[in-house]
Amino acid sequence: MEKPNIVYIHSHDTGRYIAPYGHAIPTPNMQQLAENGVLFRQAFCANPTCSPSRASLLTGQWAHSCGMGGLVNRGWSLPHPERLLPRVLRQAGYQSVRAGFQHVVKDPLEGGYERILADGEHAEARAASFLAQAHERPFFLDVGFNATHRKGRGFDGPPEGELPTDPGYVRPPAPLADTAATREDMALYIDAARTLDRQMGHVFAALDEHGLRENTLVICTTDHGIAFPRMKCNLTDHGMGVMLIVRGPGGFTGGQVVDGLVSHIDLFPTICEIAGLQKPAWLQGISLCPLVGGEQAAVRTEVFAEVNYHVCYEPQRAVRTAGWKYIRRFHARSQPMLPNCDDSLSKDHLLAEGWRASEEAEERLYDLVGDPFETRNLAAESVHGATLADMRGRLQRWQQETDDPLLSEPFFMPPATAEVVDPDALSPKESTAMSARAFLGVE
Numbered sequence: 001m002e003k004p005n006i007v008y009i010h011s012h013d014t015g016r017y018i019a020p021y022g023h024a025i026p027t028p029n030m031q032q033l034a035e036n037g038v039l040f041r042q043a044f045c046a047n048p049t050c051s052p053s054r055a056s057l058l059t060g061q062w063a064h065s066c067g068m069g070g071l072v073n074r075g076w077s078l079p080h081p082e083r084l085l086p087r088v089l090r091q092a093g094y095q096s097v098r099a100g101f102q103h104v105v106k107d108p109l110e111g112g113y114e115r116i117l118a119d120g121e122h123a124e125a126r127a128a129s130f131l132a133q134a135h136e137r138p139f140f141l142d143v144g145f146n147a148t149h150r151k152g153r154g155f156d157g158p159p160e161g162e163l164p165t166d167p168g169y170v171r172p173p174a175p176l177a178d179t180a181a182t183r184e185d186m187a188l189y190i191d192a193a194r195t196l197d198r199q200m201g202h203v204f205a206a207l208d209e210h211g212l213r214e215n216t217l218v219i220c221t222t223d224h225g226i227a228f229p230r231m232k233c234n235l236t237d238h239g240m241g242v243m244l245i246v247r248g249p250g251g252f253t254g255g256q257v258v259d260g261l262v263s264h265i266d267l268f269p270t271i272c273e274i275a276g277l278q279k280p281a282w283l284q285g286i287s288l289c290p291l292v293g294g295e296q297a298a299v300r301t302e303v304f305a306e307v308n309y310h311v312c313y314e315p316q317r318a319v320r321t322a323g324w325k326y327i328r329r330f331h332a333r334s335q336p337m338l339p340n341c342d343d344s345l346s347k348d349h350l351l352a353e354g355w356r357a358s359e360e361a362e363e364r365l366y367d368l369v370g371d372p373f374e375t376r377n378l379a380a381e382s383v384h385g386a387t388l389a390d391m392r393g394r395l396q397r398w399q400q401e402t403d404d405p406l407l408s409e410p411f412f413m414p415p416a417t418a419e420v421v422d423p424d425a426l427s428p429k430e431s432t433a434m435s436a437r438a439f440l441g442v443e
Contacts, residue, residue: 012149029201037247060268070309087112155192326391
């Protein structure tokens with residue numbers, strides 16, 4: 001059996017805010033990909049912060065299991081780069097190639113790529129140029145875009161030659177009030193999503209142009225929710241929920257829509273099954289092939305996610321079933337760590353309305369059927385005591401089975417690959433991580 005080519009095409013901070021998920025955001029290329037492939041409506045990242053999310057996807061492990069607690073640009077680096085998907089595929093005879101950014105290891109040469117086309121902008125052109133070449137071996141092509149990642153307080157603008165989105169006709173994301181500020185902020189995001197779609201479309205067109213479509217598995221996703229308050233870096237579905245569209249061999253065709261719960265860590269074992277490779281022993285995910293083959297309506301009864309470090313230490317864990325979400329904070333303070341939220345017009349609006357003084361409960365329980373936007377915490381209501389106990393038990397079993405360090409320690413400590421800083425050099429921001437055990441990743 002001929003091994004398929006694989007294109008892993010991904011973005012920063014897009015969540016599910018694209019047209020195939022029902023949003024009024026012009027993303028026709030991703031829409032077409034979904035109509036010819038498989039759209040996963042209930043896909044979730046393992047950690048709604050950048051580097052840990054990507055590390056989990058590319059190792060097939062939960063973030064604390066692969067040792068990735070924080071951001072590469074704040075000193076973290078994956079302690080076991082030999083577990084990365086590009087390395088495993090390269091050892092299996094694939095040509096592994098990267099176009100665009102990576103956010104998992106400090107040293108790009110540790111990422112497992114045989115060729116790095118270039119960092120920075122115009123990844124779509126570099127990827128298309130590679131696809132135009134002759135290929136004697138199957139390839140794994142990693143194409144990363146950051147159009148929907150905030151640049152300061154804004155985003156990339158609209159596609160070249162197109163007018164910006166009029167904020168007067170925009171609906172802000174669900175956790176935010178409909179105001180002039182939030183509409184303007186969302187209009188800026190929509191323009192960036194339009195640019196992202198055009199970039200991805202350039203790569204999709206190159207696959208067609210060079211006759212690679214039929215034997216190429218395209219995996220289109222993002223790291224986590226959009227960079228708005230109460231979304232990115234949060235364990236509600238606004239932060240955990242991600243777009244996931246897969247097209248290609250293995251039954252990923254026909255415009256299917258899958259409602260079963262899936263996690264980013266399920267992609268590695270799925271690729272192994274489609275490519276006929278032995279699954280590494282460290283994998284914690286489940287192949288998605290039974291979902292698209294019609295063998296099963298679900299492969300999971302629950303998904304998990306966590307937060308450790310972004311800018312500040314804010315340890316949290318979550319378990320989500322089809323109907324319920326349970327979130328636990330392992331943190332002394334009751335206020336959210338506002339530095340963990342990207343600066344924006346929307347953040348300004350919430351701060352002006354008193355967000356700084358808001359509190360978050362140690363435990364949160366949400367009825368996802370009656371309250372899909374996770375606005376009413378039911379953890380303290382006795383009528384839901386049995387459900388709360390069940391969800392607590394699910395989370396604790398997962399923590400035990402995966403050897404979560406927070407079961408025995410107050411801190412997710414860095415591996416040897418992280419750059420430790422002198423704690424005396426740290427500024428005294430309000431965080432329980434401000435101690436002699438604090439390290440880069442905390443301000």
